[in-house]
Amino acid sequence: MAIVVRVRPFGETSQVVHLATPDHGLIAALVKGAHRPGPEFQGGLALATAGTAQLVRRPRAELELLRRYRIEEDLRGLRDDLPRFYGACHVVSLLRLWMQPHLPAPALFAAALTALRAQAAAPCSDLAGWTVWFEARALAATGHRPSLEVCSACGRALSGDGRARFSAPAGGLVHDACAPPGPAILLTAAERAGLLRLYTARLPELKREPPDDTAVKAARAVHDLFLPHVLERRPASLDRLPGRAEKRIP
Numbered sequence: 060m061a062i063v064v065r066v067r068p069f070g071e072t073s074q075v076v077h078l079a080t081p082d083h084g085l086i087a088a089l090v091k092g093a094h095r096p097g098p099e100f101q102g103g104l105a106l107a108t109a110g111t112a113q114l115v116r117r118p119r120a121e122l123e124l125l126r127r128y129r130i131e132e133d134l135r136g137l138r139d140d141l142p143r144f145y146g147a148c149h150v151v152s153l154l155r156l157w158m159q160p161h162l163p164a165p166a167l168f169a170a171a172l173t174a175l176r177a178q179a180a181a182p183c184s185d186l187a188g189w190t191v192w193f194e195a196r197a198l199a200a201t202g203h204r205p206s207l208e209v210c211s212a213c214g215r216a217l218s219g220d221g222r223a224r225f226s227a228p229a230g231g232l233v234h235d236a237c238a239p240p241g242p243a244i245l246l247t248a249a250e251r252a253g254l255l256r257l258y259t260a261r262l263p264e265l266k267r268e269p270p271d272d273t274a275v276k277a278a279r280a281v282h283d284l285f286l287p288h289v290l291e292r293r294p295a296s297l298d299r300l301p302g303r304a305e306k307r308i309p
């Protein structure tokens with residue numbers, strides 16, 4: 060199974076695509092004759108589709124050769140309206156930034172597939188929640204899960220009921236006295252609890268009881284701060300997401 064995370068035209072009828080895969084990480088491949096009519100590519104590969112890919116390794120070439128691609132997941136809903144499509148673009152953009160060639164990333168891949176299915180079919184009111192859920196799972200899968208239970212600077216307990224600061228350079232919540240210089244936001248106890256649940260609750264539980272508005276907004280604000288810090292760049296896809304929180308400066 061592969062998710063198409065980048066598509067570029069190549070010559071008159073071909074494409075160069077990047078595929079995210081669970082077992083082989085990111086794969087760059089040439090799709091010869093992608094736009095020619097025929098069953099192999101169904102008219103050319105499209106971004107944020109998921110299917111099975113038949114690849115031919117070319118040991119001395121930079122690009123593998125894609126022989127056949129068959130869509131396996133019905134993600135047509137992503138093309139129905141802009142918030143869904145932008146949500147999907149954000150998912151594939153993070154996949155492209157985080158996946159490496161030849162490095163298996165099954166947890167990241169599985170989270171992306173779940174998020175794309177949800178962006179294609181979930182009620183519009185849940186899309187922002189699914190976006191922050193995917194970001195949380197992707198941060199965890201790539202070793203960047205923020206510290207939310209104890210102070211990420213000194214490791215001691217945080218007060219359970221009060222406000223706490225989320226510091227991007229510290230990598231999580233910190234005591235006021237421990238906060239290093241750099242971007243931070245203040246979270247209420249309710250926002251902290253919602254954020255923690257987003258990171259720790261299992262998927263079936265979150266499907267039964269989706270994160271509330273407070274949790275989604277808090278996670279949006281935290282991830283707006285934290286993702287550019289972790290990635291060392293601000294993904295353009297962040298600015299097109301629905302349900303964005305206002306910037307808050309403590």
Ligand SMILES: [Zn+2]
Binds near residue numbers: 210212213234
């Ligand atoms: Zn501390």
